[in-house]
Amino acid sequence: MNLRQVEVFRAVVTHGTTARAAEILNISQPAVSKMLQALEHSIGFPLFHRIKGRLTPTAEGQLFFREVEHAFAGLVNLRGAAARIRDYGSGEMRIASLSAFSNNLMPSALASFMAKHPNIAITFQTRMSSVVRDLVSCGQFDLGVVADEIDKTGVECRPFVELRAALAMPEGHPLARLDVVRPADLDGYPFIALSPEDTARQHAEAAFDRAGVKVRTVLETPYTMTICAMVATGMGVGLVDPLTAKMFMGRGLELRPFEPALHFRTMIILPPHRPPSRNVEAFIEELEAAAAVAV
Template sequence: MNLRQVEIFRVVMTNGTTARAAEVLHVSQPAVSKMIKDLERSLGFDLFSRIKGRLHPTPEGQLFYREVEHAYLGLSHLRGAAARIRDFGSGELRIACLSALSTNVLPRALSAFMSRNPNVAITFQARMSSTVRDLVASGQFDLGIVADEIDQTGVTVAEFSQFRVAVGVPGGHPLAKLKMIRPQDLDGVPFIALAPEDTTREEADAVFEGLGVKVRVVMETPYSTTICAMVAAGIGVGLVDPLTAEPYVGRGLTLIPFETGLYFRTLLITPPNRIASRHLEEFVNDLKQAI
């Protein structure tokens, strides 16, 4: 089996007849028929049934055609990648980010970057920090923005940002009248908590336990944006970072400073042993400006 035989088989399947395939390929019909027979001989099974002079794909031929199409899709992707590299160098950025910064910092940074680099292809996904870490560690993504509780093995890590924790309370809630909320003020209050493995959640739990405060956890979620949405819906209060809360303030959520000095901390991670492209370095600078 060779690539020319496979190409001719694909053209026959696409056009339906050897005569039409011969026209497309600018070869004779007997040459097409011979190539198909040679391919069948090398594969060890018939690709077509020949009925009254016409070719009809066998089940094996149809199955083989599906595999051929998969291979050609891969080749098409390679051609596209080669064209981007030829025209723009390393003209692609693949970025993954935790949800909390995906609706604020990331859009601002991307807007600034793409205004200067309109031809750079951007792939972006908002995922849980643990998933972002796996995507970067495997080399599938060039840059990840994650919370600091991730497993840091297998990635290159740099500190990115920290935001002081505030308390999000529903509009009209008794706590909304306070200028500062103490941990004791949350005793017995319906509370929307971050996931147990979250570093900020662990630090907050230690503060509550040390003061004998028992918050009434009604929901757990790994996403700060979900906490904000649930607070705005009146389900409970929650610890949030002010940046994530911005779109919800005045729309069902009131943001109150938290007396305890807790912080949300984020990291930038990249694949190990990989030299950062010029585009990646430029985008990281835009990220820092967008905080």
């Protein structure tokens, strides 16, 4: 079986006769018949009922045609991708990011990039850092932004944004009277924590241990945005990055500096053994420019 035989089969089913298929494909009618016979011999079952010179697809032929249509749809997509690559370089870009930047840095960087590169098709997904790492390491995505606790094997890493943690609290909370919050100040207050694997949480727990404080954790989440949302409802207090917390300021949440200094560190990751395209490098520039303004 070869692609030309399959193309002939598709043309006969689509147009109804070998004569019309031959005309469309610009070959002779005997050539059409010969290729159909060769295809049937190759796959091992008849594709058509031949009754009084007319061809009607068999049940198996109809099933095979369905699969052929799927395959040709893929070829159409390949032609489109080739055209985009020819005209615009890499015609698409796939980006994944941790959620902390999905409502601030990413929209700003994407808007700026797309204004300069309107013909690049972009796929953007927000995932946990470990999932982003897996998507990039296997080459499904071209670029990822992750927290620094990920397994760094199998990806190329570049340092990105470092944000000092602040304590988020409901508006009017007793801790809002303090200029700086320290571990001992959290004693007795309900605490909303990041996931245990988060390095910022690990450093926070080390600070609590040094101060002899055992915080009362009421909820765990991998997302600082979720911490902010929960804090704004009055559920408790939590350590967050101030960039994510900005959108909650004035909406039930206050921030205070936290001592000792703790940091959220992030990285840009790229697939291994594959130089980034010009478009990926251009987007990284936009991302870094957005971070320089926001941080």
